[in-house]
Amino acid sequence: MPELPEVETVLRSIAPQVVGRTIHRxxxxxxxxxxxxxxxxxxxxxxxxxxxxxxxxKQILIELDSGVLYxxxxxxxxxxxxxxxxxxxxxxxxxxxxxxxxxxxxxxxxVEFFKKVPDALDRVGPDALSVGFEEFYGRxxxxxxxxKPLLLNQSFIxxxxxxxxxxxxxxxxxxxxxxxxxxxxxxxxxxxxxxxAVLQAAIEHRGSSISxxxxxxxxxxxxxxxxxxxxxxxxxxxRCGTAIRRIVLxxxxxxxxPHCQRA
DNA sequence: TCAAATGTTTGATC
DNA sequence: GGATCAAACATTTG
Numbered sequence: 001m002p003e004l005p006e007v008e009t010v011l012r013s014i015a016p017q018v019v020g021r022t023i024h025r026x027x028x029x030x031x032x033x034x035x036x037x038x039x040x041x042x043x044x045x046x047x048x049x050x051x052x053x054x055x056x057x058k059q060i061l062i063e064l065d066s067g068v069l070y071x072x073x074x075x076x077x078x079x080x081x082x083x084x085x086x087x088x089x090x091x092x093x094x095x096x097x098x099x100x101x102x103x104x105x106x107x108x109x110x111v112e113f114f115k116k117v118p119d120a121l122d123r124v125g126p127d128a129l130s131v132g133f134e135e136f137y138g139r140x141x142x143x144x145x146x147x148k149p150l151l152l153n154q155s156f157i158x159x160x161x162x163x164x165x166x167x168x169x170x171x172x173x174x175x176x177x178x179x180x181x182x183x184x185x186x187x188x189x190x191x192x193x194x195x196x197a198v199l200q201a202a203i204e205h206r207g208s209s210i211s212x213x214x215x216x217x218x219x220x221x222x223x224x225x226x227x228x229x230x231x232x233x234x235x236x237x238x239r240c241g242t243a244i245r246r247i248v249l250x251x252x253x254x255x256x257x258p259h260c261q262r263a
Numbered sequence: 264t265c266a267a268a269t270g271t272t273t274g275a276t277c
Numbered sequence: 278g279g280a281t282c283a284a285a286c287a288t289t290t291g
Contacts, residue, residue: 075270106287
């Protein structure tokens with residue numbers, strides 16, 4: 001569910017409620033999600049003041065006066081403000097003004113407390129919305145991988161997931177199997193422009209709700225209605241009418257128009 | 264019953 | 278040592 005636009009939307013819906021507030025009490029229920037230890041983590045967080053909530057790629061960093069709460073939503077993670085707890089609630093934060101929940105069915109996500117951000121988390125590439133063209137192009141030339149899997153590699157740039165990789169390659173008219181290092185500067189410019197444009201448009205529409213994604217208030221996004229290729233196998237390309245094709249690349253479903261996106 | 268799902272990490276192989 | 282790729286993780290849904 002959560003790629004950069006969804007994470008950004010969640011953050012925007014949560015931050016105004018929680019920044020500046022004190023966490024009176026925190027409880028953790030999943031050893032998978034909270035690997036630092038459930039009771040130790042509760043103790044470390046109780047009484048902390050939330051100073052800021054920010055994002056890098058898909059990572060959420062909630063800065064506390066005592067450290068940082070790292071949240072990664074994985075595939076099915078949700079941060080919810082003043083919502084009903086479920087059997088998938090993996091953490092509860094009681095603030096002075098309400099309750100923040102972390103829900104996660106598949107438990108691929110993480111909620112961890114650190115005194116300071118570990119180096120390993122710092123190794124993600126530049127944020128997909130902040131990276132400049134020259135850096136993007138320079139990095140692109142260093143990889144002989146296919147462009148689609150490269151866009152999903154968070155140490156290349158961070159924030160792009162499976163939906164937006166397919167959508168931005170369609171917008172740029174680039175075949176998902178194109179070899180990154182062999183892409184011309186002109187075509188790289190198209191990819192770079194599409195990257196920014198698609199992510200910005202998705203944020204404006206509050207993300208894509210394709211299965212059960214919701215923001216911090218429990219509201220769905222609407223960008224899924226504007227997808228051109230993702231999840232549209234067999235449907236006509238909006239640009240030329242050719243049937244959208246689905247292949248598997250790097251173990252991920254990949255959707256593209258075989259006519260508009262030439263190899 | 265089988266396939267697929269928005270993501271990352273780990274281990275094998277080149 | 279670096280790059281690349283498949284498997285694994287846990288659960289739901291069509």
